Amino acid sequence: MTDEKNTLGRRLKRYADVTTAVGGTAARMAGARMLGLERDDKSEASALKAALGNLKGPLMKVAQMLATVPDAVPADFAAELSTLQTQAPPMGWPFVRRRMQAELGPAWEQRFKSFEREAAAAASLGQVHRATDKRGKKLACKLQYADMASAVEADLAQLKLIFALYKRMDRAIDPSEISEEVGARLREELDYKREAAHIALYRAMLKDIETIHVPDVVPELSTGRLLTMSWEEGRPILEFKTRSLADRNKIALAMFRAWWHPFSHFGAIHGDPHLGNYTIREDLSLNLLDFGCIRTFNPKFVGGVIDLYRALETNKPDLAVHAYETWGFVGLKKEVIDTLNIWARFIYAPMLDDRVRTVADGVEPAAYGRKQAFEVHQRLKQLGPVKPPREFVFMDRAAIGLGGVFLHLQAELNFHKLFNEEIENFSLATVGKRQQSVFGAAGVPLPS
Numbered sequence: 001m002t003d004e005k006n007t008l009g010r011r012l013k014r015y016a017d018v019t020t021a022v023g024g025t026a027a028r029m030a031g032a033r034m035l036g037l038e039r040d041d042k043s044e045a046s047a048l049k050a051a052l053g054n055l056k057g058p059l060m061k062v063a064q065m066l067a068t069v070p071d072a073v074p075a076d077f078a079a080e081l082s083t084l085q086t087q088a089p090p091m092g093w094p095f096v097r098r099r100m101q102a103e104l105g106p107a108w109e110q111r112f113k114s115f116e117r118e119a120a121a122a123a124s125l126g127q128v129h130r131a132t133d134k135r136g137k138k139l140a141c142k143l144q145y146a147d148m149a150s151a152v153e154a155d156l157a158q159l160k161l162i163f164a165l166y167k168r169m170d171r172a173i174d175p176s177e178i179s180e181e182v183g184a185r186l187r188e189e190l191d192y193k194r195e196a197a198h199i200a201l202y203r204a205m206l207k208d209i210e211t212i213h214v215p216d217v218v219p220e221l222s223t224g225r226l227l228t229m230s231w232e233e234g235r236p237i238l239e240f241k242t243r244s245l246a247d248r249n250k251i252a253l254a255m256f257r258a259w260w261h262p263f264s265h266f267g268a269i270h271g272d273p274h275l276g277n278y279t280i281r282e283d284l285s286l287n288l289l290d291f292g293c294i295r296t297f298n299p300k301f302v303g304g305v306i307d308l309y310r311a312l313e314t315n316k317p318d319l320a321v322h323a324y325e326t327w328g329f330v331g332l333k334k335e336v337i338d339t340l341n342i343w344a345r346f347i348y349a350p351m352l353d354d355r356v357r358t359v360a361d362g363v364e365p366a367a368y369g370r371k372q373a374f375e376v377h378q379r380l381k382q383l384g385p386v387k388p389p390r391e392f393v394f395m396d397r398a399a400i401g402l403g404g405v406f407l408h409l410q411a412e413l414n415f416h417k418l419f420n421e422e423i424e425n426f427s428l429a430t431v432g433k434r435q436q437s438v439f440g441a442a443g444v445p446l447p448s
Contacts, residue, residue, distance in 0.1 A: 090119035090127045091145065099143050103226040111221060115141070123276065125152075125189055125292070130231060138231035139218065148190055156183045172380035174387035181390040185271065189292035192227040194444075198291035199229070201442035202270075205262045211254040211285045232287040234279025241408055247284055252411030254286040256418050259402050264422040266434050267302045267447060271295040271394035273401020275408070295394040296439070296447040299431040300326055305395070306423050312341070312348055320344075328389030336386060339379040346372040347399055350415035357415070359406040368407060369400070 091099075096117065100108045109115060112131045119127040126144040133139055145151075160179050167175055188194055196217045203214045213232055221228035240251055255278070262268045270277070272293035279287040304326035311319035320341060324332055332340075345352075346369055350359050360368045380386055388396075439446050 090122035093117045095146070096127075096129065096143065099146065100141075100226070103143075103223045104221070112139075121276070123290075126225075131228075133218070133221075138233075139221070140215065140229045140231045141221070142192070142227040142229070144190065144192065144225040152186050152190060156186065167385070170381065172377050172384045172386070174385040177387055177390045178393050181393040184390075185293050185295065185394065191224060192222065192292075193224050195227055195292045196222060197443040198294040201266075201268065201294070201438065201444045202262065202288065202291060204438045204442060205266050205268065206258065206288075209254075209257055209261065211250075212258045213281070213285060213287050215287075215289070232279065232281075232289070234281050234287040237275055237278050237280055237405065238408060240280055240284075241410075245410075245412060248409040249411050249413055250284045251280055251286065252406055252409050252413060253418070254284075255402065255405055256413070256415070257422075258286060258288050259398065260419065260422045263297075263302065263305075264426060265431065266438060267297040267299055267431055269295050269297075269395065269398050271398050273398050273404070275405065278405070293394070294444075295391075295398075296435075296444065297391055297395075298447045299428040299435070301391050301447075302431055303426075303428050306426055308344055309348055309351065309419075309423075312345055313352055327392055329386070329392075332386075333383070336380070336383050339376055339383060340386070342372055342379075343376050347396075347403075351419040352416065354416040355414060356412050358410055358412055359403050359415070365407050368403075 096119075100115075104111060111134075113134050113136060115131040116129050118129075120130045120140070121128045125148055126142050129141045129143065131139040131141050156179075160183075196219070199215060199217050203216070206212045206214060215229035215232055218228040218230075237251065240248060259270060262270070270288065270291070270293070272290060277288070277290045279289065281287065304323040307319055307326065308323035311317070311323060317337070321332065321337055324337065324340065329340075350357060350361070353361070435446055
């Protein structure tokens, strides 16, 4: 396997690529606005998608996140950026051949019955090719792009600079821990051996839920930068937006369990909620894909999530304070607690309401969460800054992403009942015992 270290030269090249591609697109858009020239949102969005897609890496993941929640960006931008989830510009066959040879050796093609030259999907850090093994089993080969270690470090350095500027300009949030958490998770995503362990973990955690499917890793055809798995047949989740309510509810129910069951029972979440990480089978069961960004938590953090839910449900301010402190928030004044609870009530709202409803409950998708986010931000500008702890970052991101899926599907479920079924008989000791057993068997480190 070739040595692809994070080097200064590769990082400098990345800085130049980012400035040229994204900077040039942004400059053209800004110039048109300043000069009052006629603008075309669709062509601008297409240009931005092309720039981000060709760059790969963390900056592309930012675009994926923007496409997760409906109406977070203008419609033309959302339509273009959403294709980055599964249709990013792929690398060509000469690149693939060199990369596969680097990972499996000169005779790598002889280890497959077939290997498709065209990528089936391309994303921010790698692309997937269909293949079959010698017995004819369908496979998905996830191949990491070259020099990703340098690209990630270069992009993280730029994101850190952006966060530092933001901290000076806006007193609402201290993003220091956010920057550290994003960096840690992205570096983990470069290690496909870790991702293979995450897949084994999720297969164990979800083994008793028939409506959720997790790929099976092929170790002899996998390395640190090549992950070969079983191919799971399915179609993009957005193709089911026009199906019957019963069908959409069935998909949403599987999504709810795929997210909340691992968290409430084992302290793990799938932290990359963009729509390209799920496909739907003909029987409407769910394929859960891409396990690079898995966040694990100690049992106390899980307990804090449940404590905050109970605090809002029973109007117990002291329990809410305990929950925030359990998560790692420090020095919180009553006014700050009240402000954080505005956002917490928004996130928990469907699960506090014991009836069948949509997530938005009559609120237009374009307005979903915006009022609460604006109010929280304005208050924290006066009261802050508040430093969200690292553990909170992907928990919040994943919860919003999950809500985005329910918004797209317009599912109608009793989220209160479903959530309480998942947290029934919860105890810190039980989660701890499950982690000791399941994490160890999968080869995943226990959360600190």
